[in-house]
Amino acid sequence: MTILEHPAVARVRSTLAAAGAGGEVVVLDEHARTAVAAAEQLGVGVAQIANSLVFAVPQDDGGRDAVLVLTSGAHRVDTDAVASFLGVARLDRADADLVRERTGFAIGGVAPVGHATPLRTLVDVALAEHDEVWAAAGHPRTVFPTTFDELVRITGGTPATVT
Numbered sequence: 079m080t081i082l083e084h085p086a087v088a089r090v091r092s093t094l095a096a097a098g099a100g101g102e103v104v105v106l107d108e109h110a111r112t113a114v115a116a117a118e119q120l121g122v123g124v125a126q127i128a129n130s131l132v133f134a135v136p137q138d139d140g141g142r143d144a145v146l147v148l149t150s151g152a153h154r155v156d157t158d159a160v161a162s163f164l165g166v167a168r169l170d171r172a173d174a175d176l177v178r179e180r181t182g183f184a185i186g187g188v189a190p191v192g193h194a195t196p197l198r199t200l201v202d203v204a205l206a207e208h209d210e211v212w213a214a215a216g217h218p219r220t221v222f223p224t225t226f227d228e229l230v231r232i233t234g235g236t237p238a239t240v241t
Contacts, residue, residue, distance in 0.1 A: 081105050086183055086192075086216035093192040094222065097232040101223035109218040111186045113151025116221060120212055127151030128205055128213040128229060130188040132177045132197075133160070133169040144172055144180040148190050148213070148229060149202040153241045160200065160240050186218040190233050199235035201226065206237075 081087060082103060091103050110116035113127035120126075128148045133155075135143040145164065149155050157169040177185050182194030190199065190213050205211050206226040213229065215222045230237055 081217055081219055084217050084220075086187060086189075087220050088216075089182070089192040090189045090216040090220075090222070094232070097191065099222070099224060099228060099232050103215045103220050103222045106219045106221065109186070110221070111218050116212060117151065120221070122210075122212065123152070123208075125150045125152035125204070126208045126211050128190065128202075128211045128224075130190050130214055131155060132172040132181060132188060133157065134172040134176055135164070135166050135169060142170075142172075142176060144176055144197055145169070146181075146188075146190065146193075146197045146199045146233075146235075147202070147240055148199065148205070148233065148235065149240050150204040150211075153204070155240045160238070163200070163238055164198075183214075183216055187214055187216050187220070189214050189216045190229060190235075192216065199233045200238040200240060201230050201233065201235040202240045203237050204239075204241065205229065
């Protein structure tokens, strides 16, 4: 089985095609578990990498909801600012189990689309500064090119300042 046939990558490819997204999934030579590693392999700036970060939102009943923040690889998410934007008390970093349960992806390959369950999604407005951005495609060696506007459209996301 090739990487493009991996079930998670196939799910992303199918979702992208159904959404009418313009870019094709690209297989990198090496795993790109960080924005810096992905940018180096693609020959682009780290700010053009759209990191898919899942955060846990604690619920009053002790449960956890999840939110996906697609942010520029050039900076860190301000969890207090994002929590305030969402109207919640706080955001916690999601553990691997929550990420897998809600997205269907392992950490390192979380794509902005093709999730196991619908996720509220915020898209960093800093990504709009670039004509092309790159996002994970379901495996640590796969990415796809897109634009800020397309990312908002295909994810149903909300543009937000996340830093």
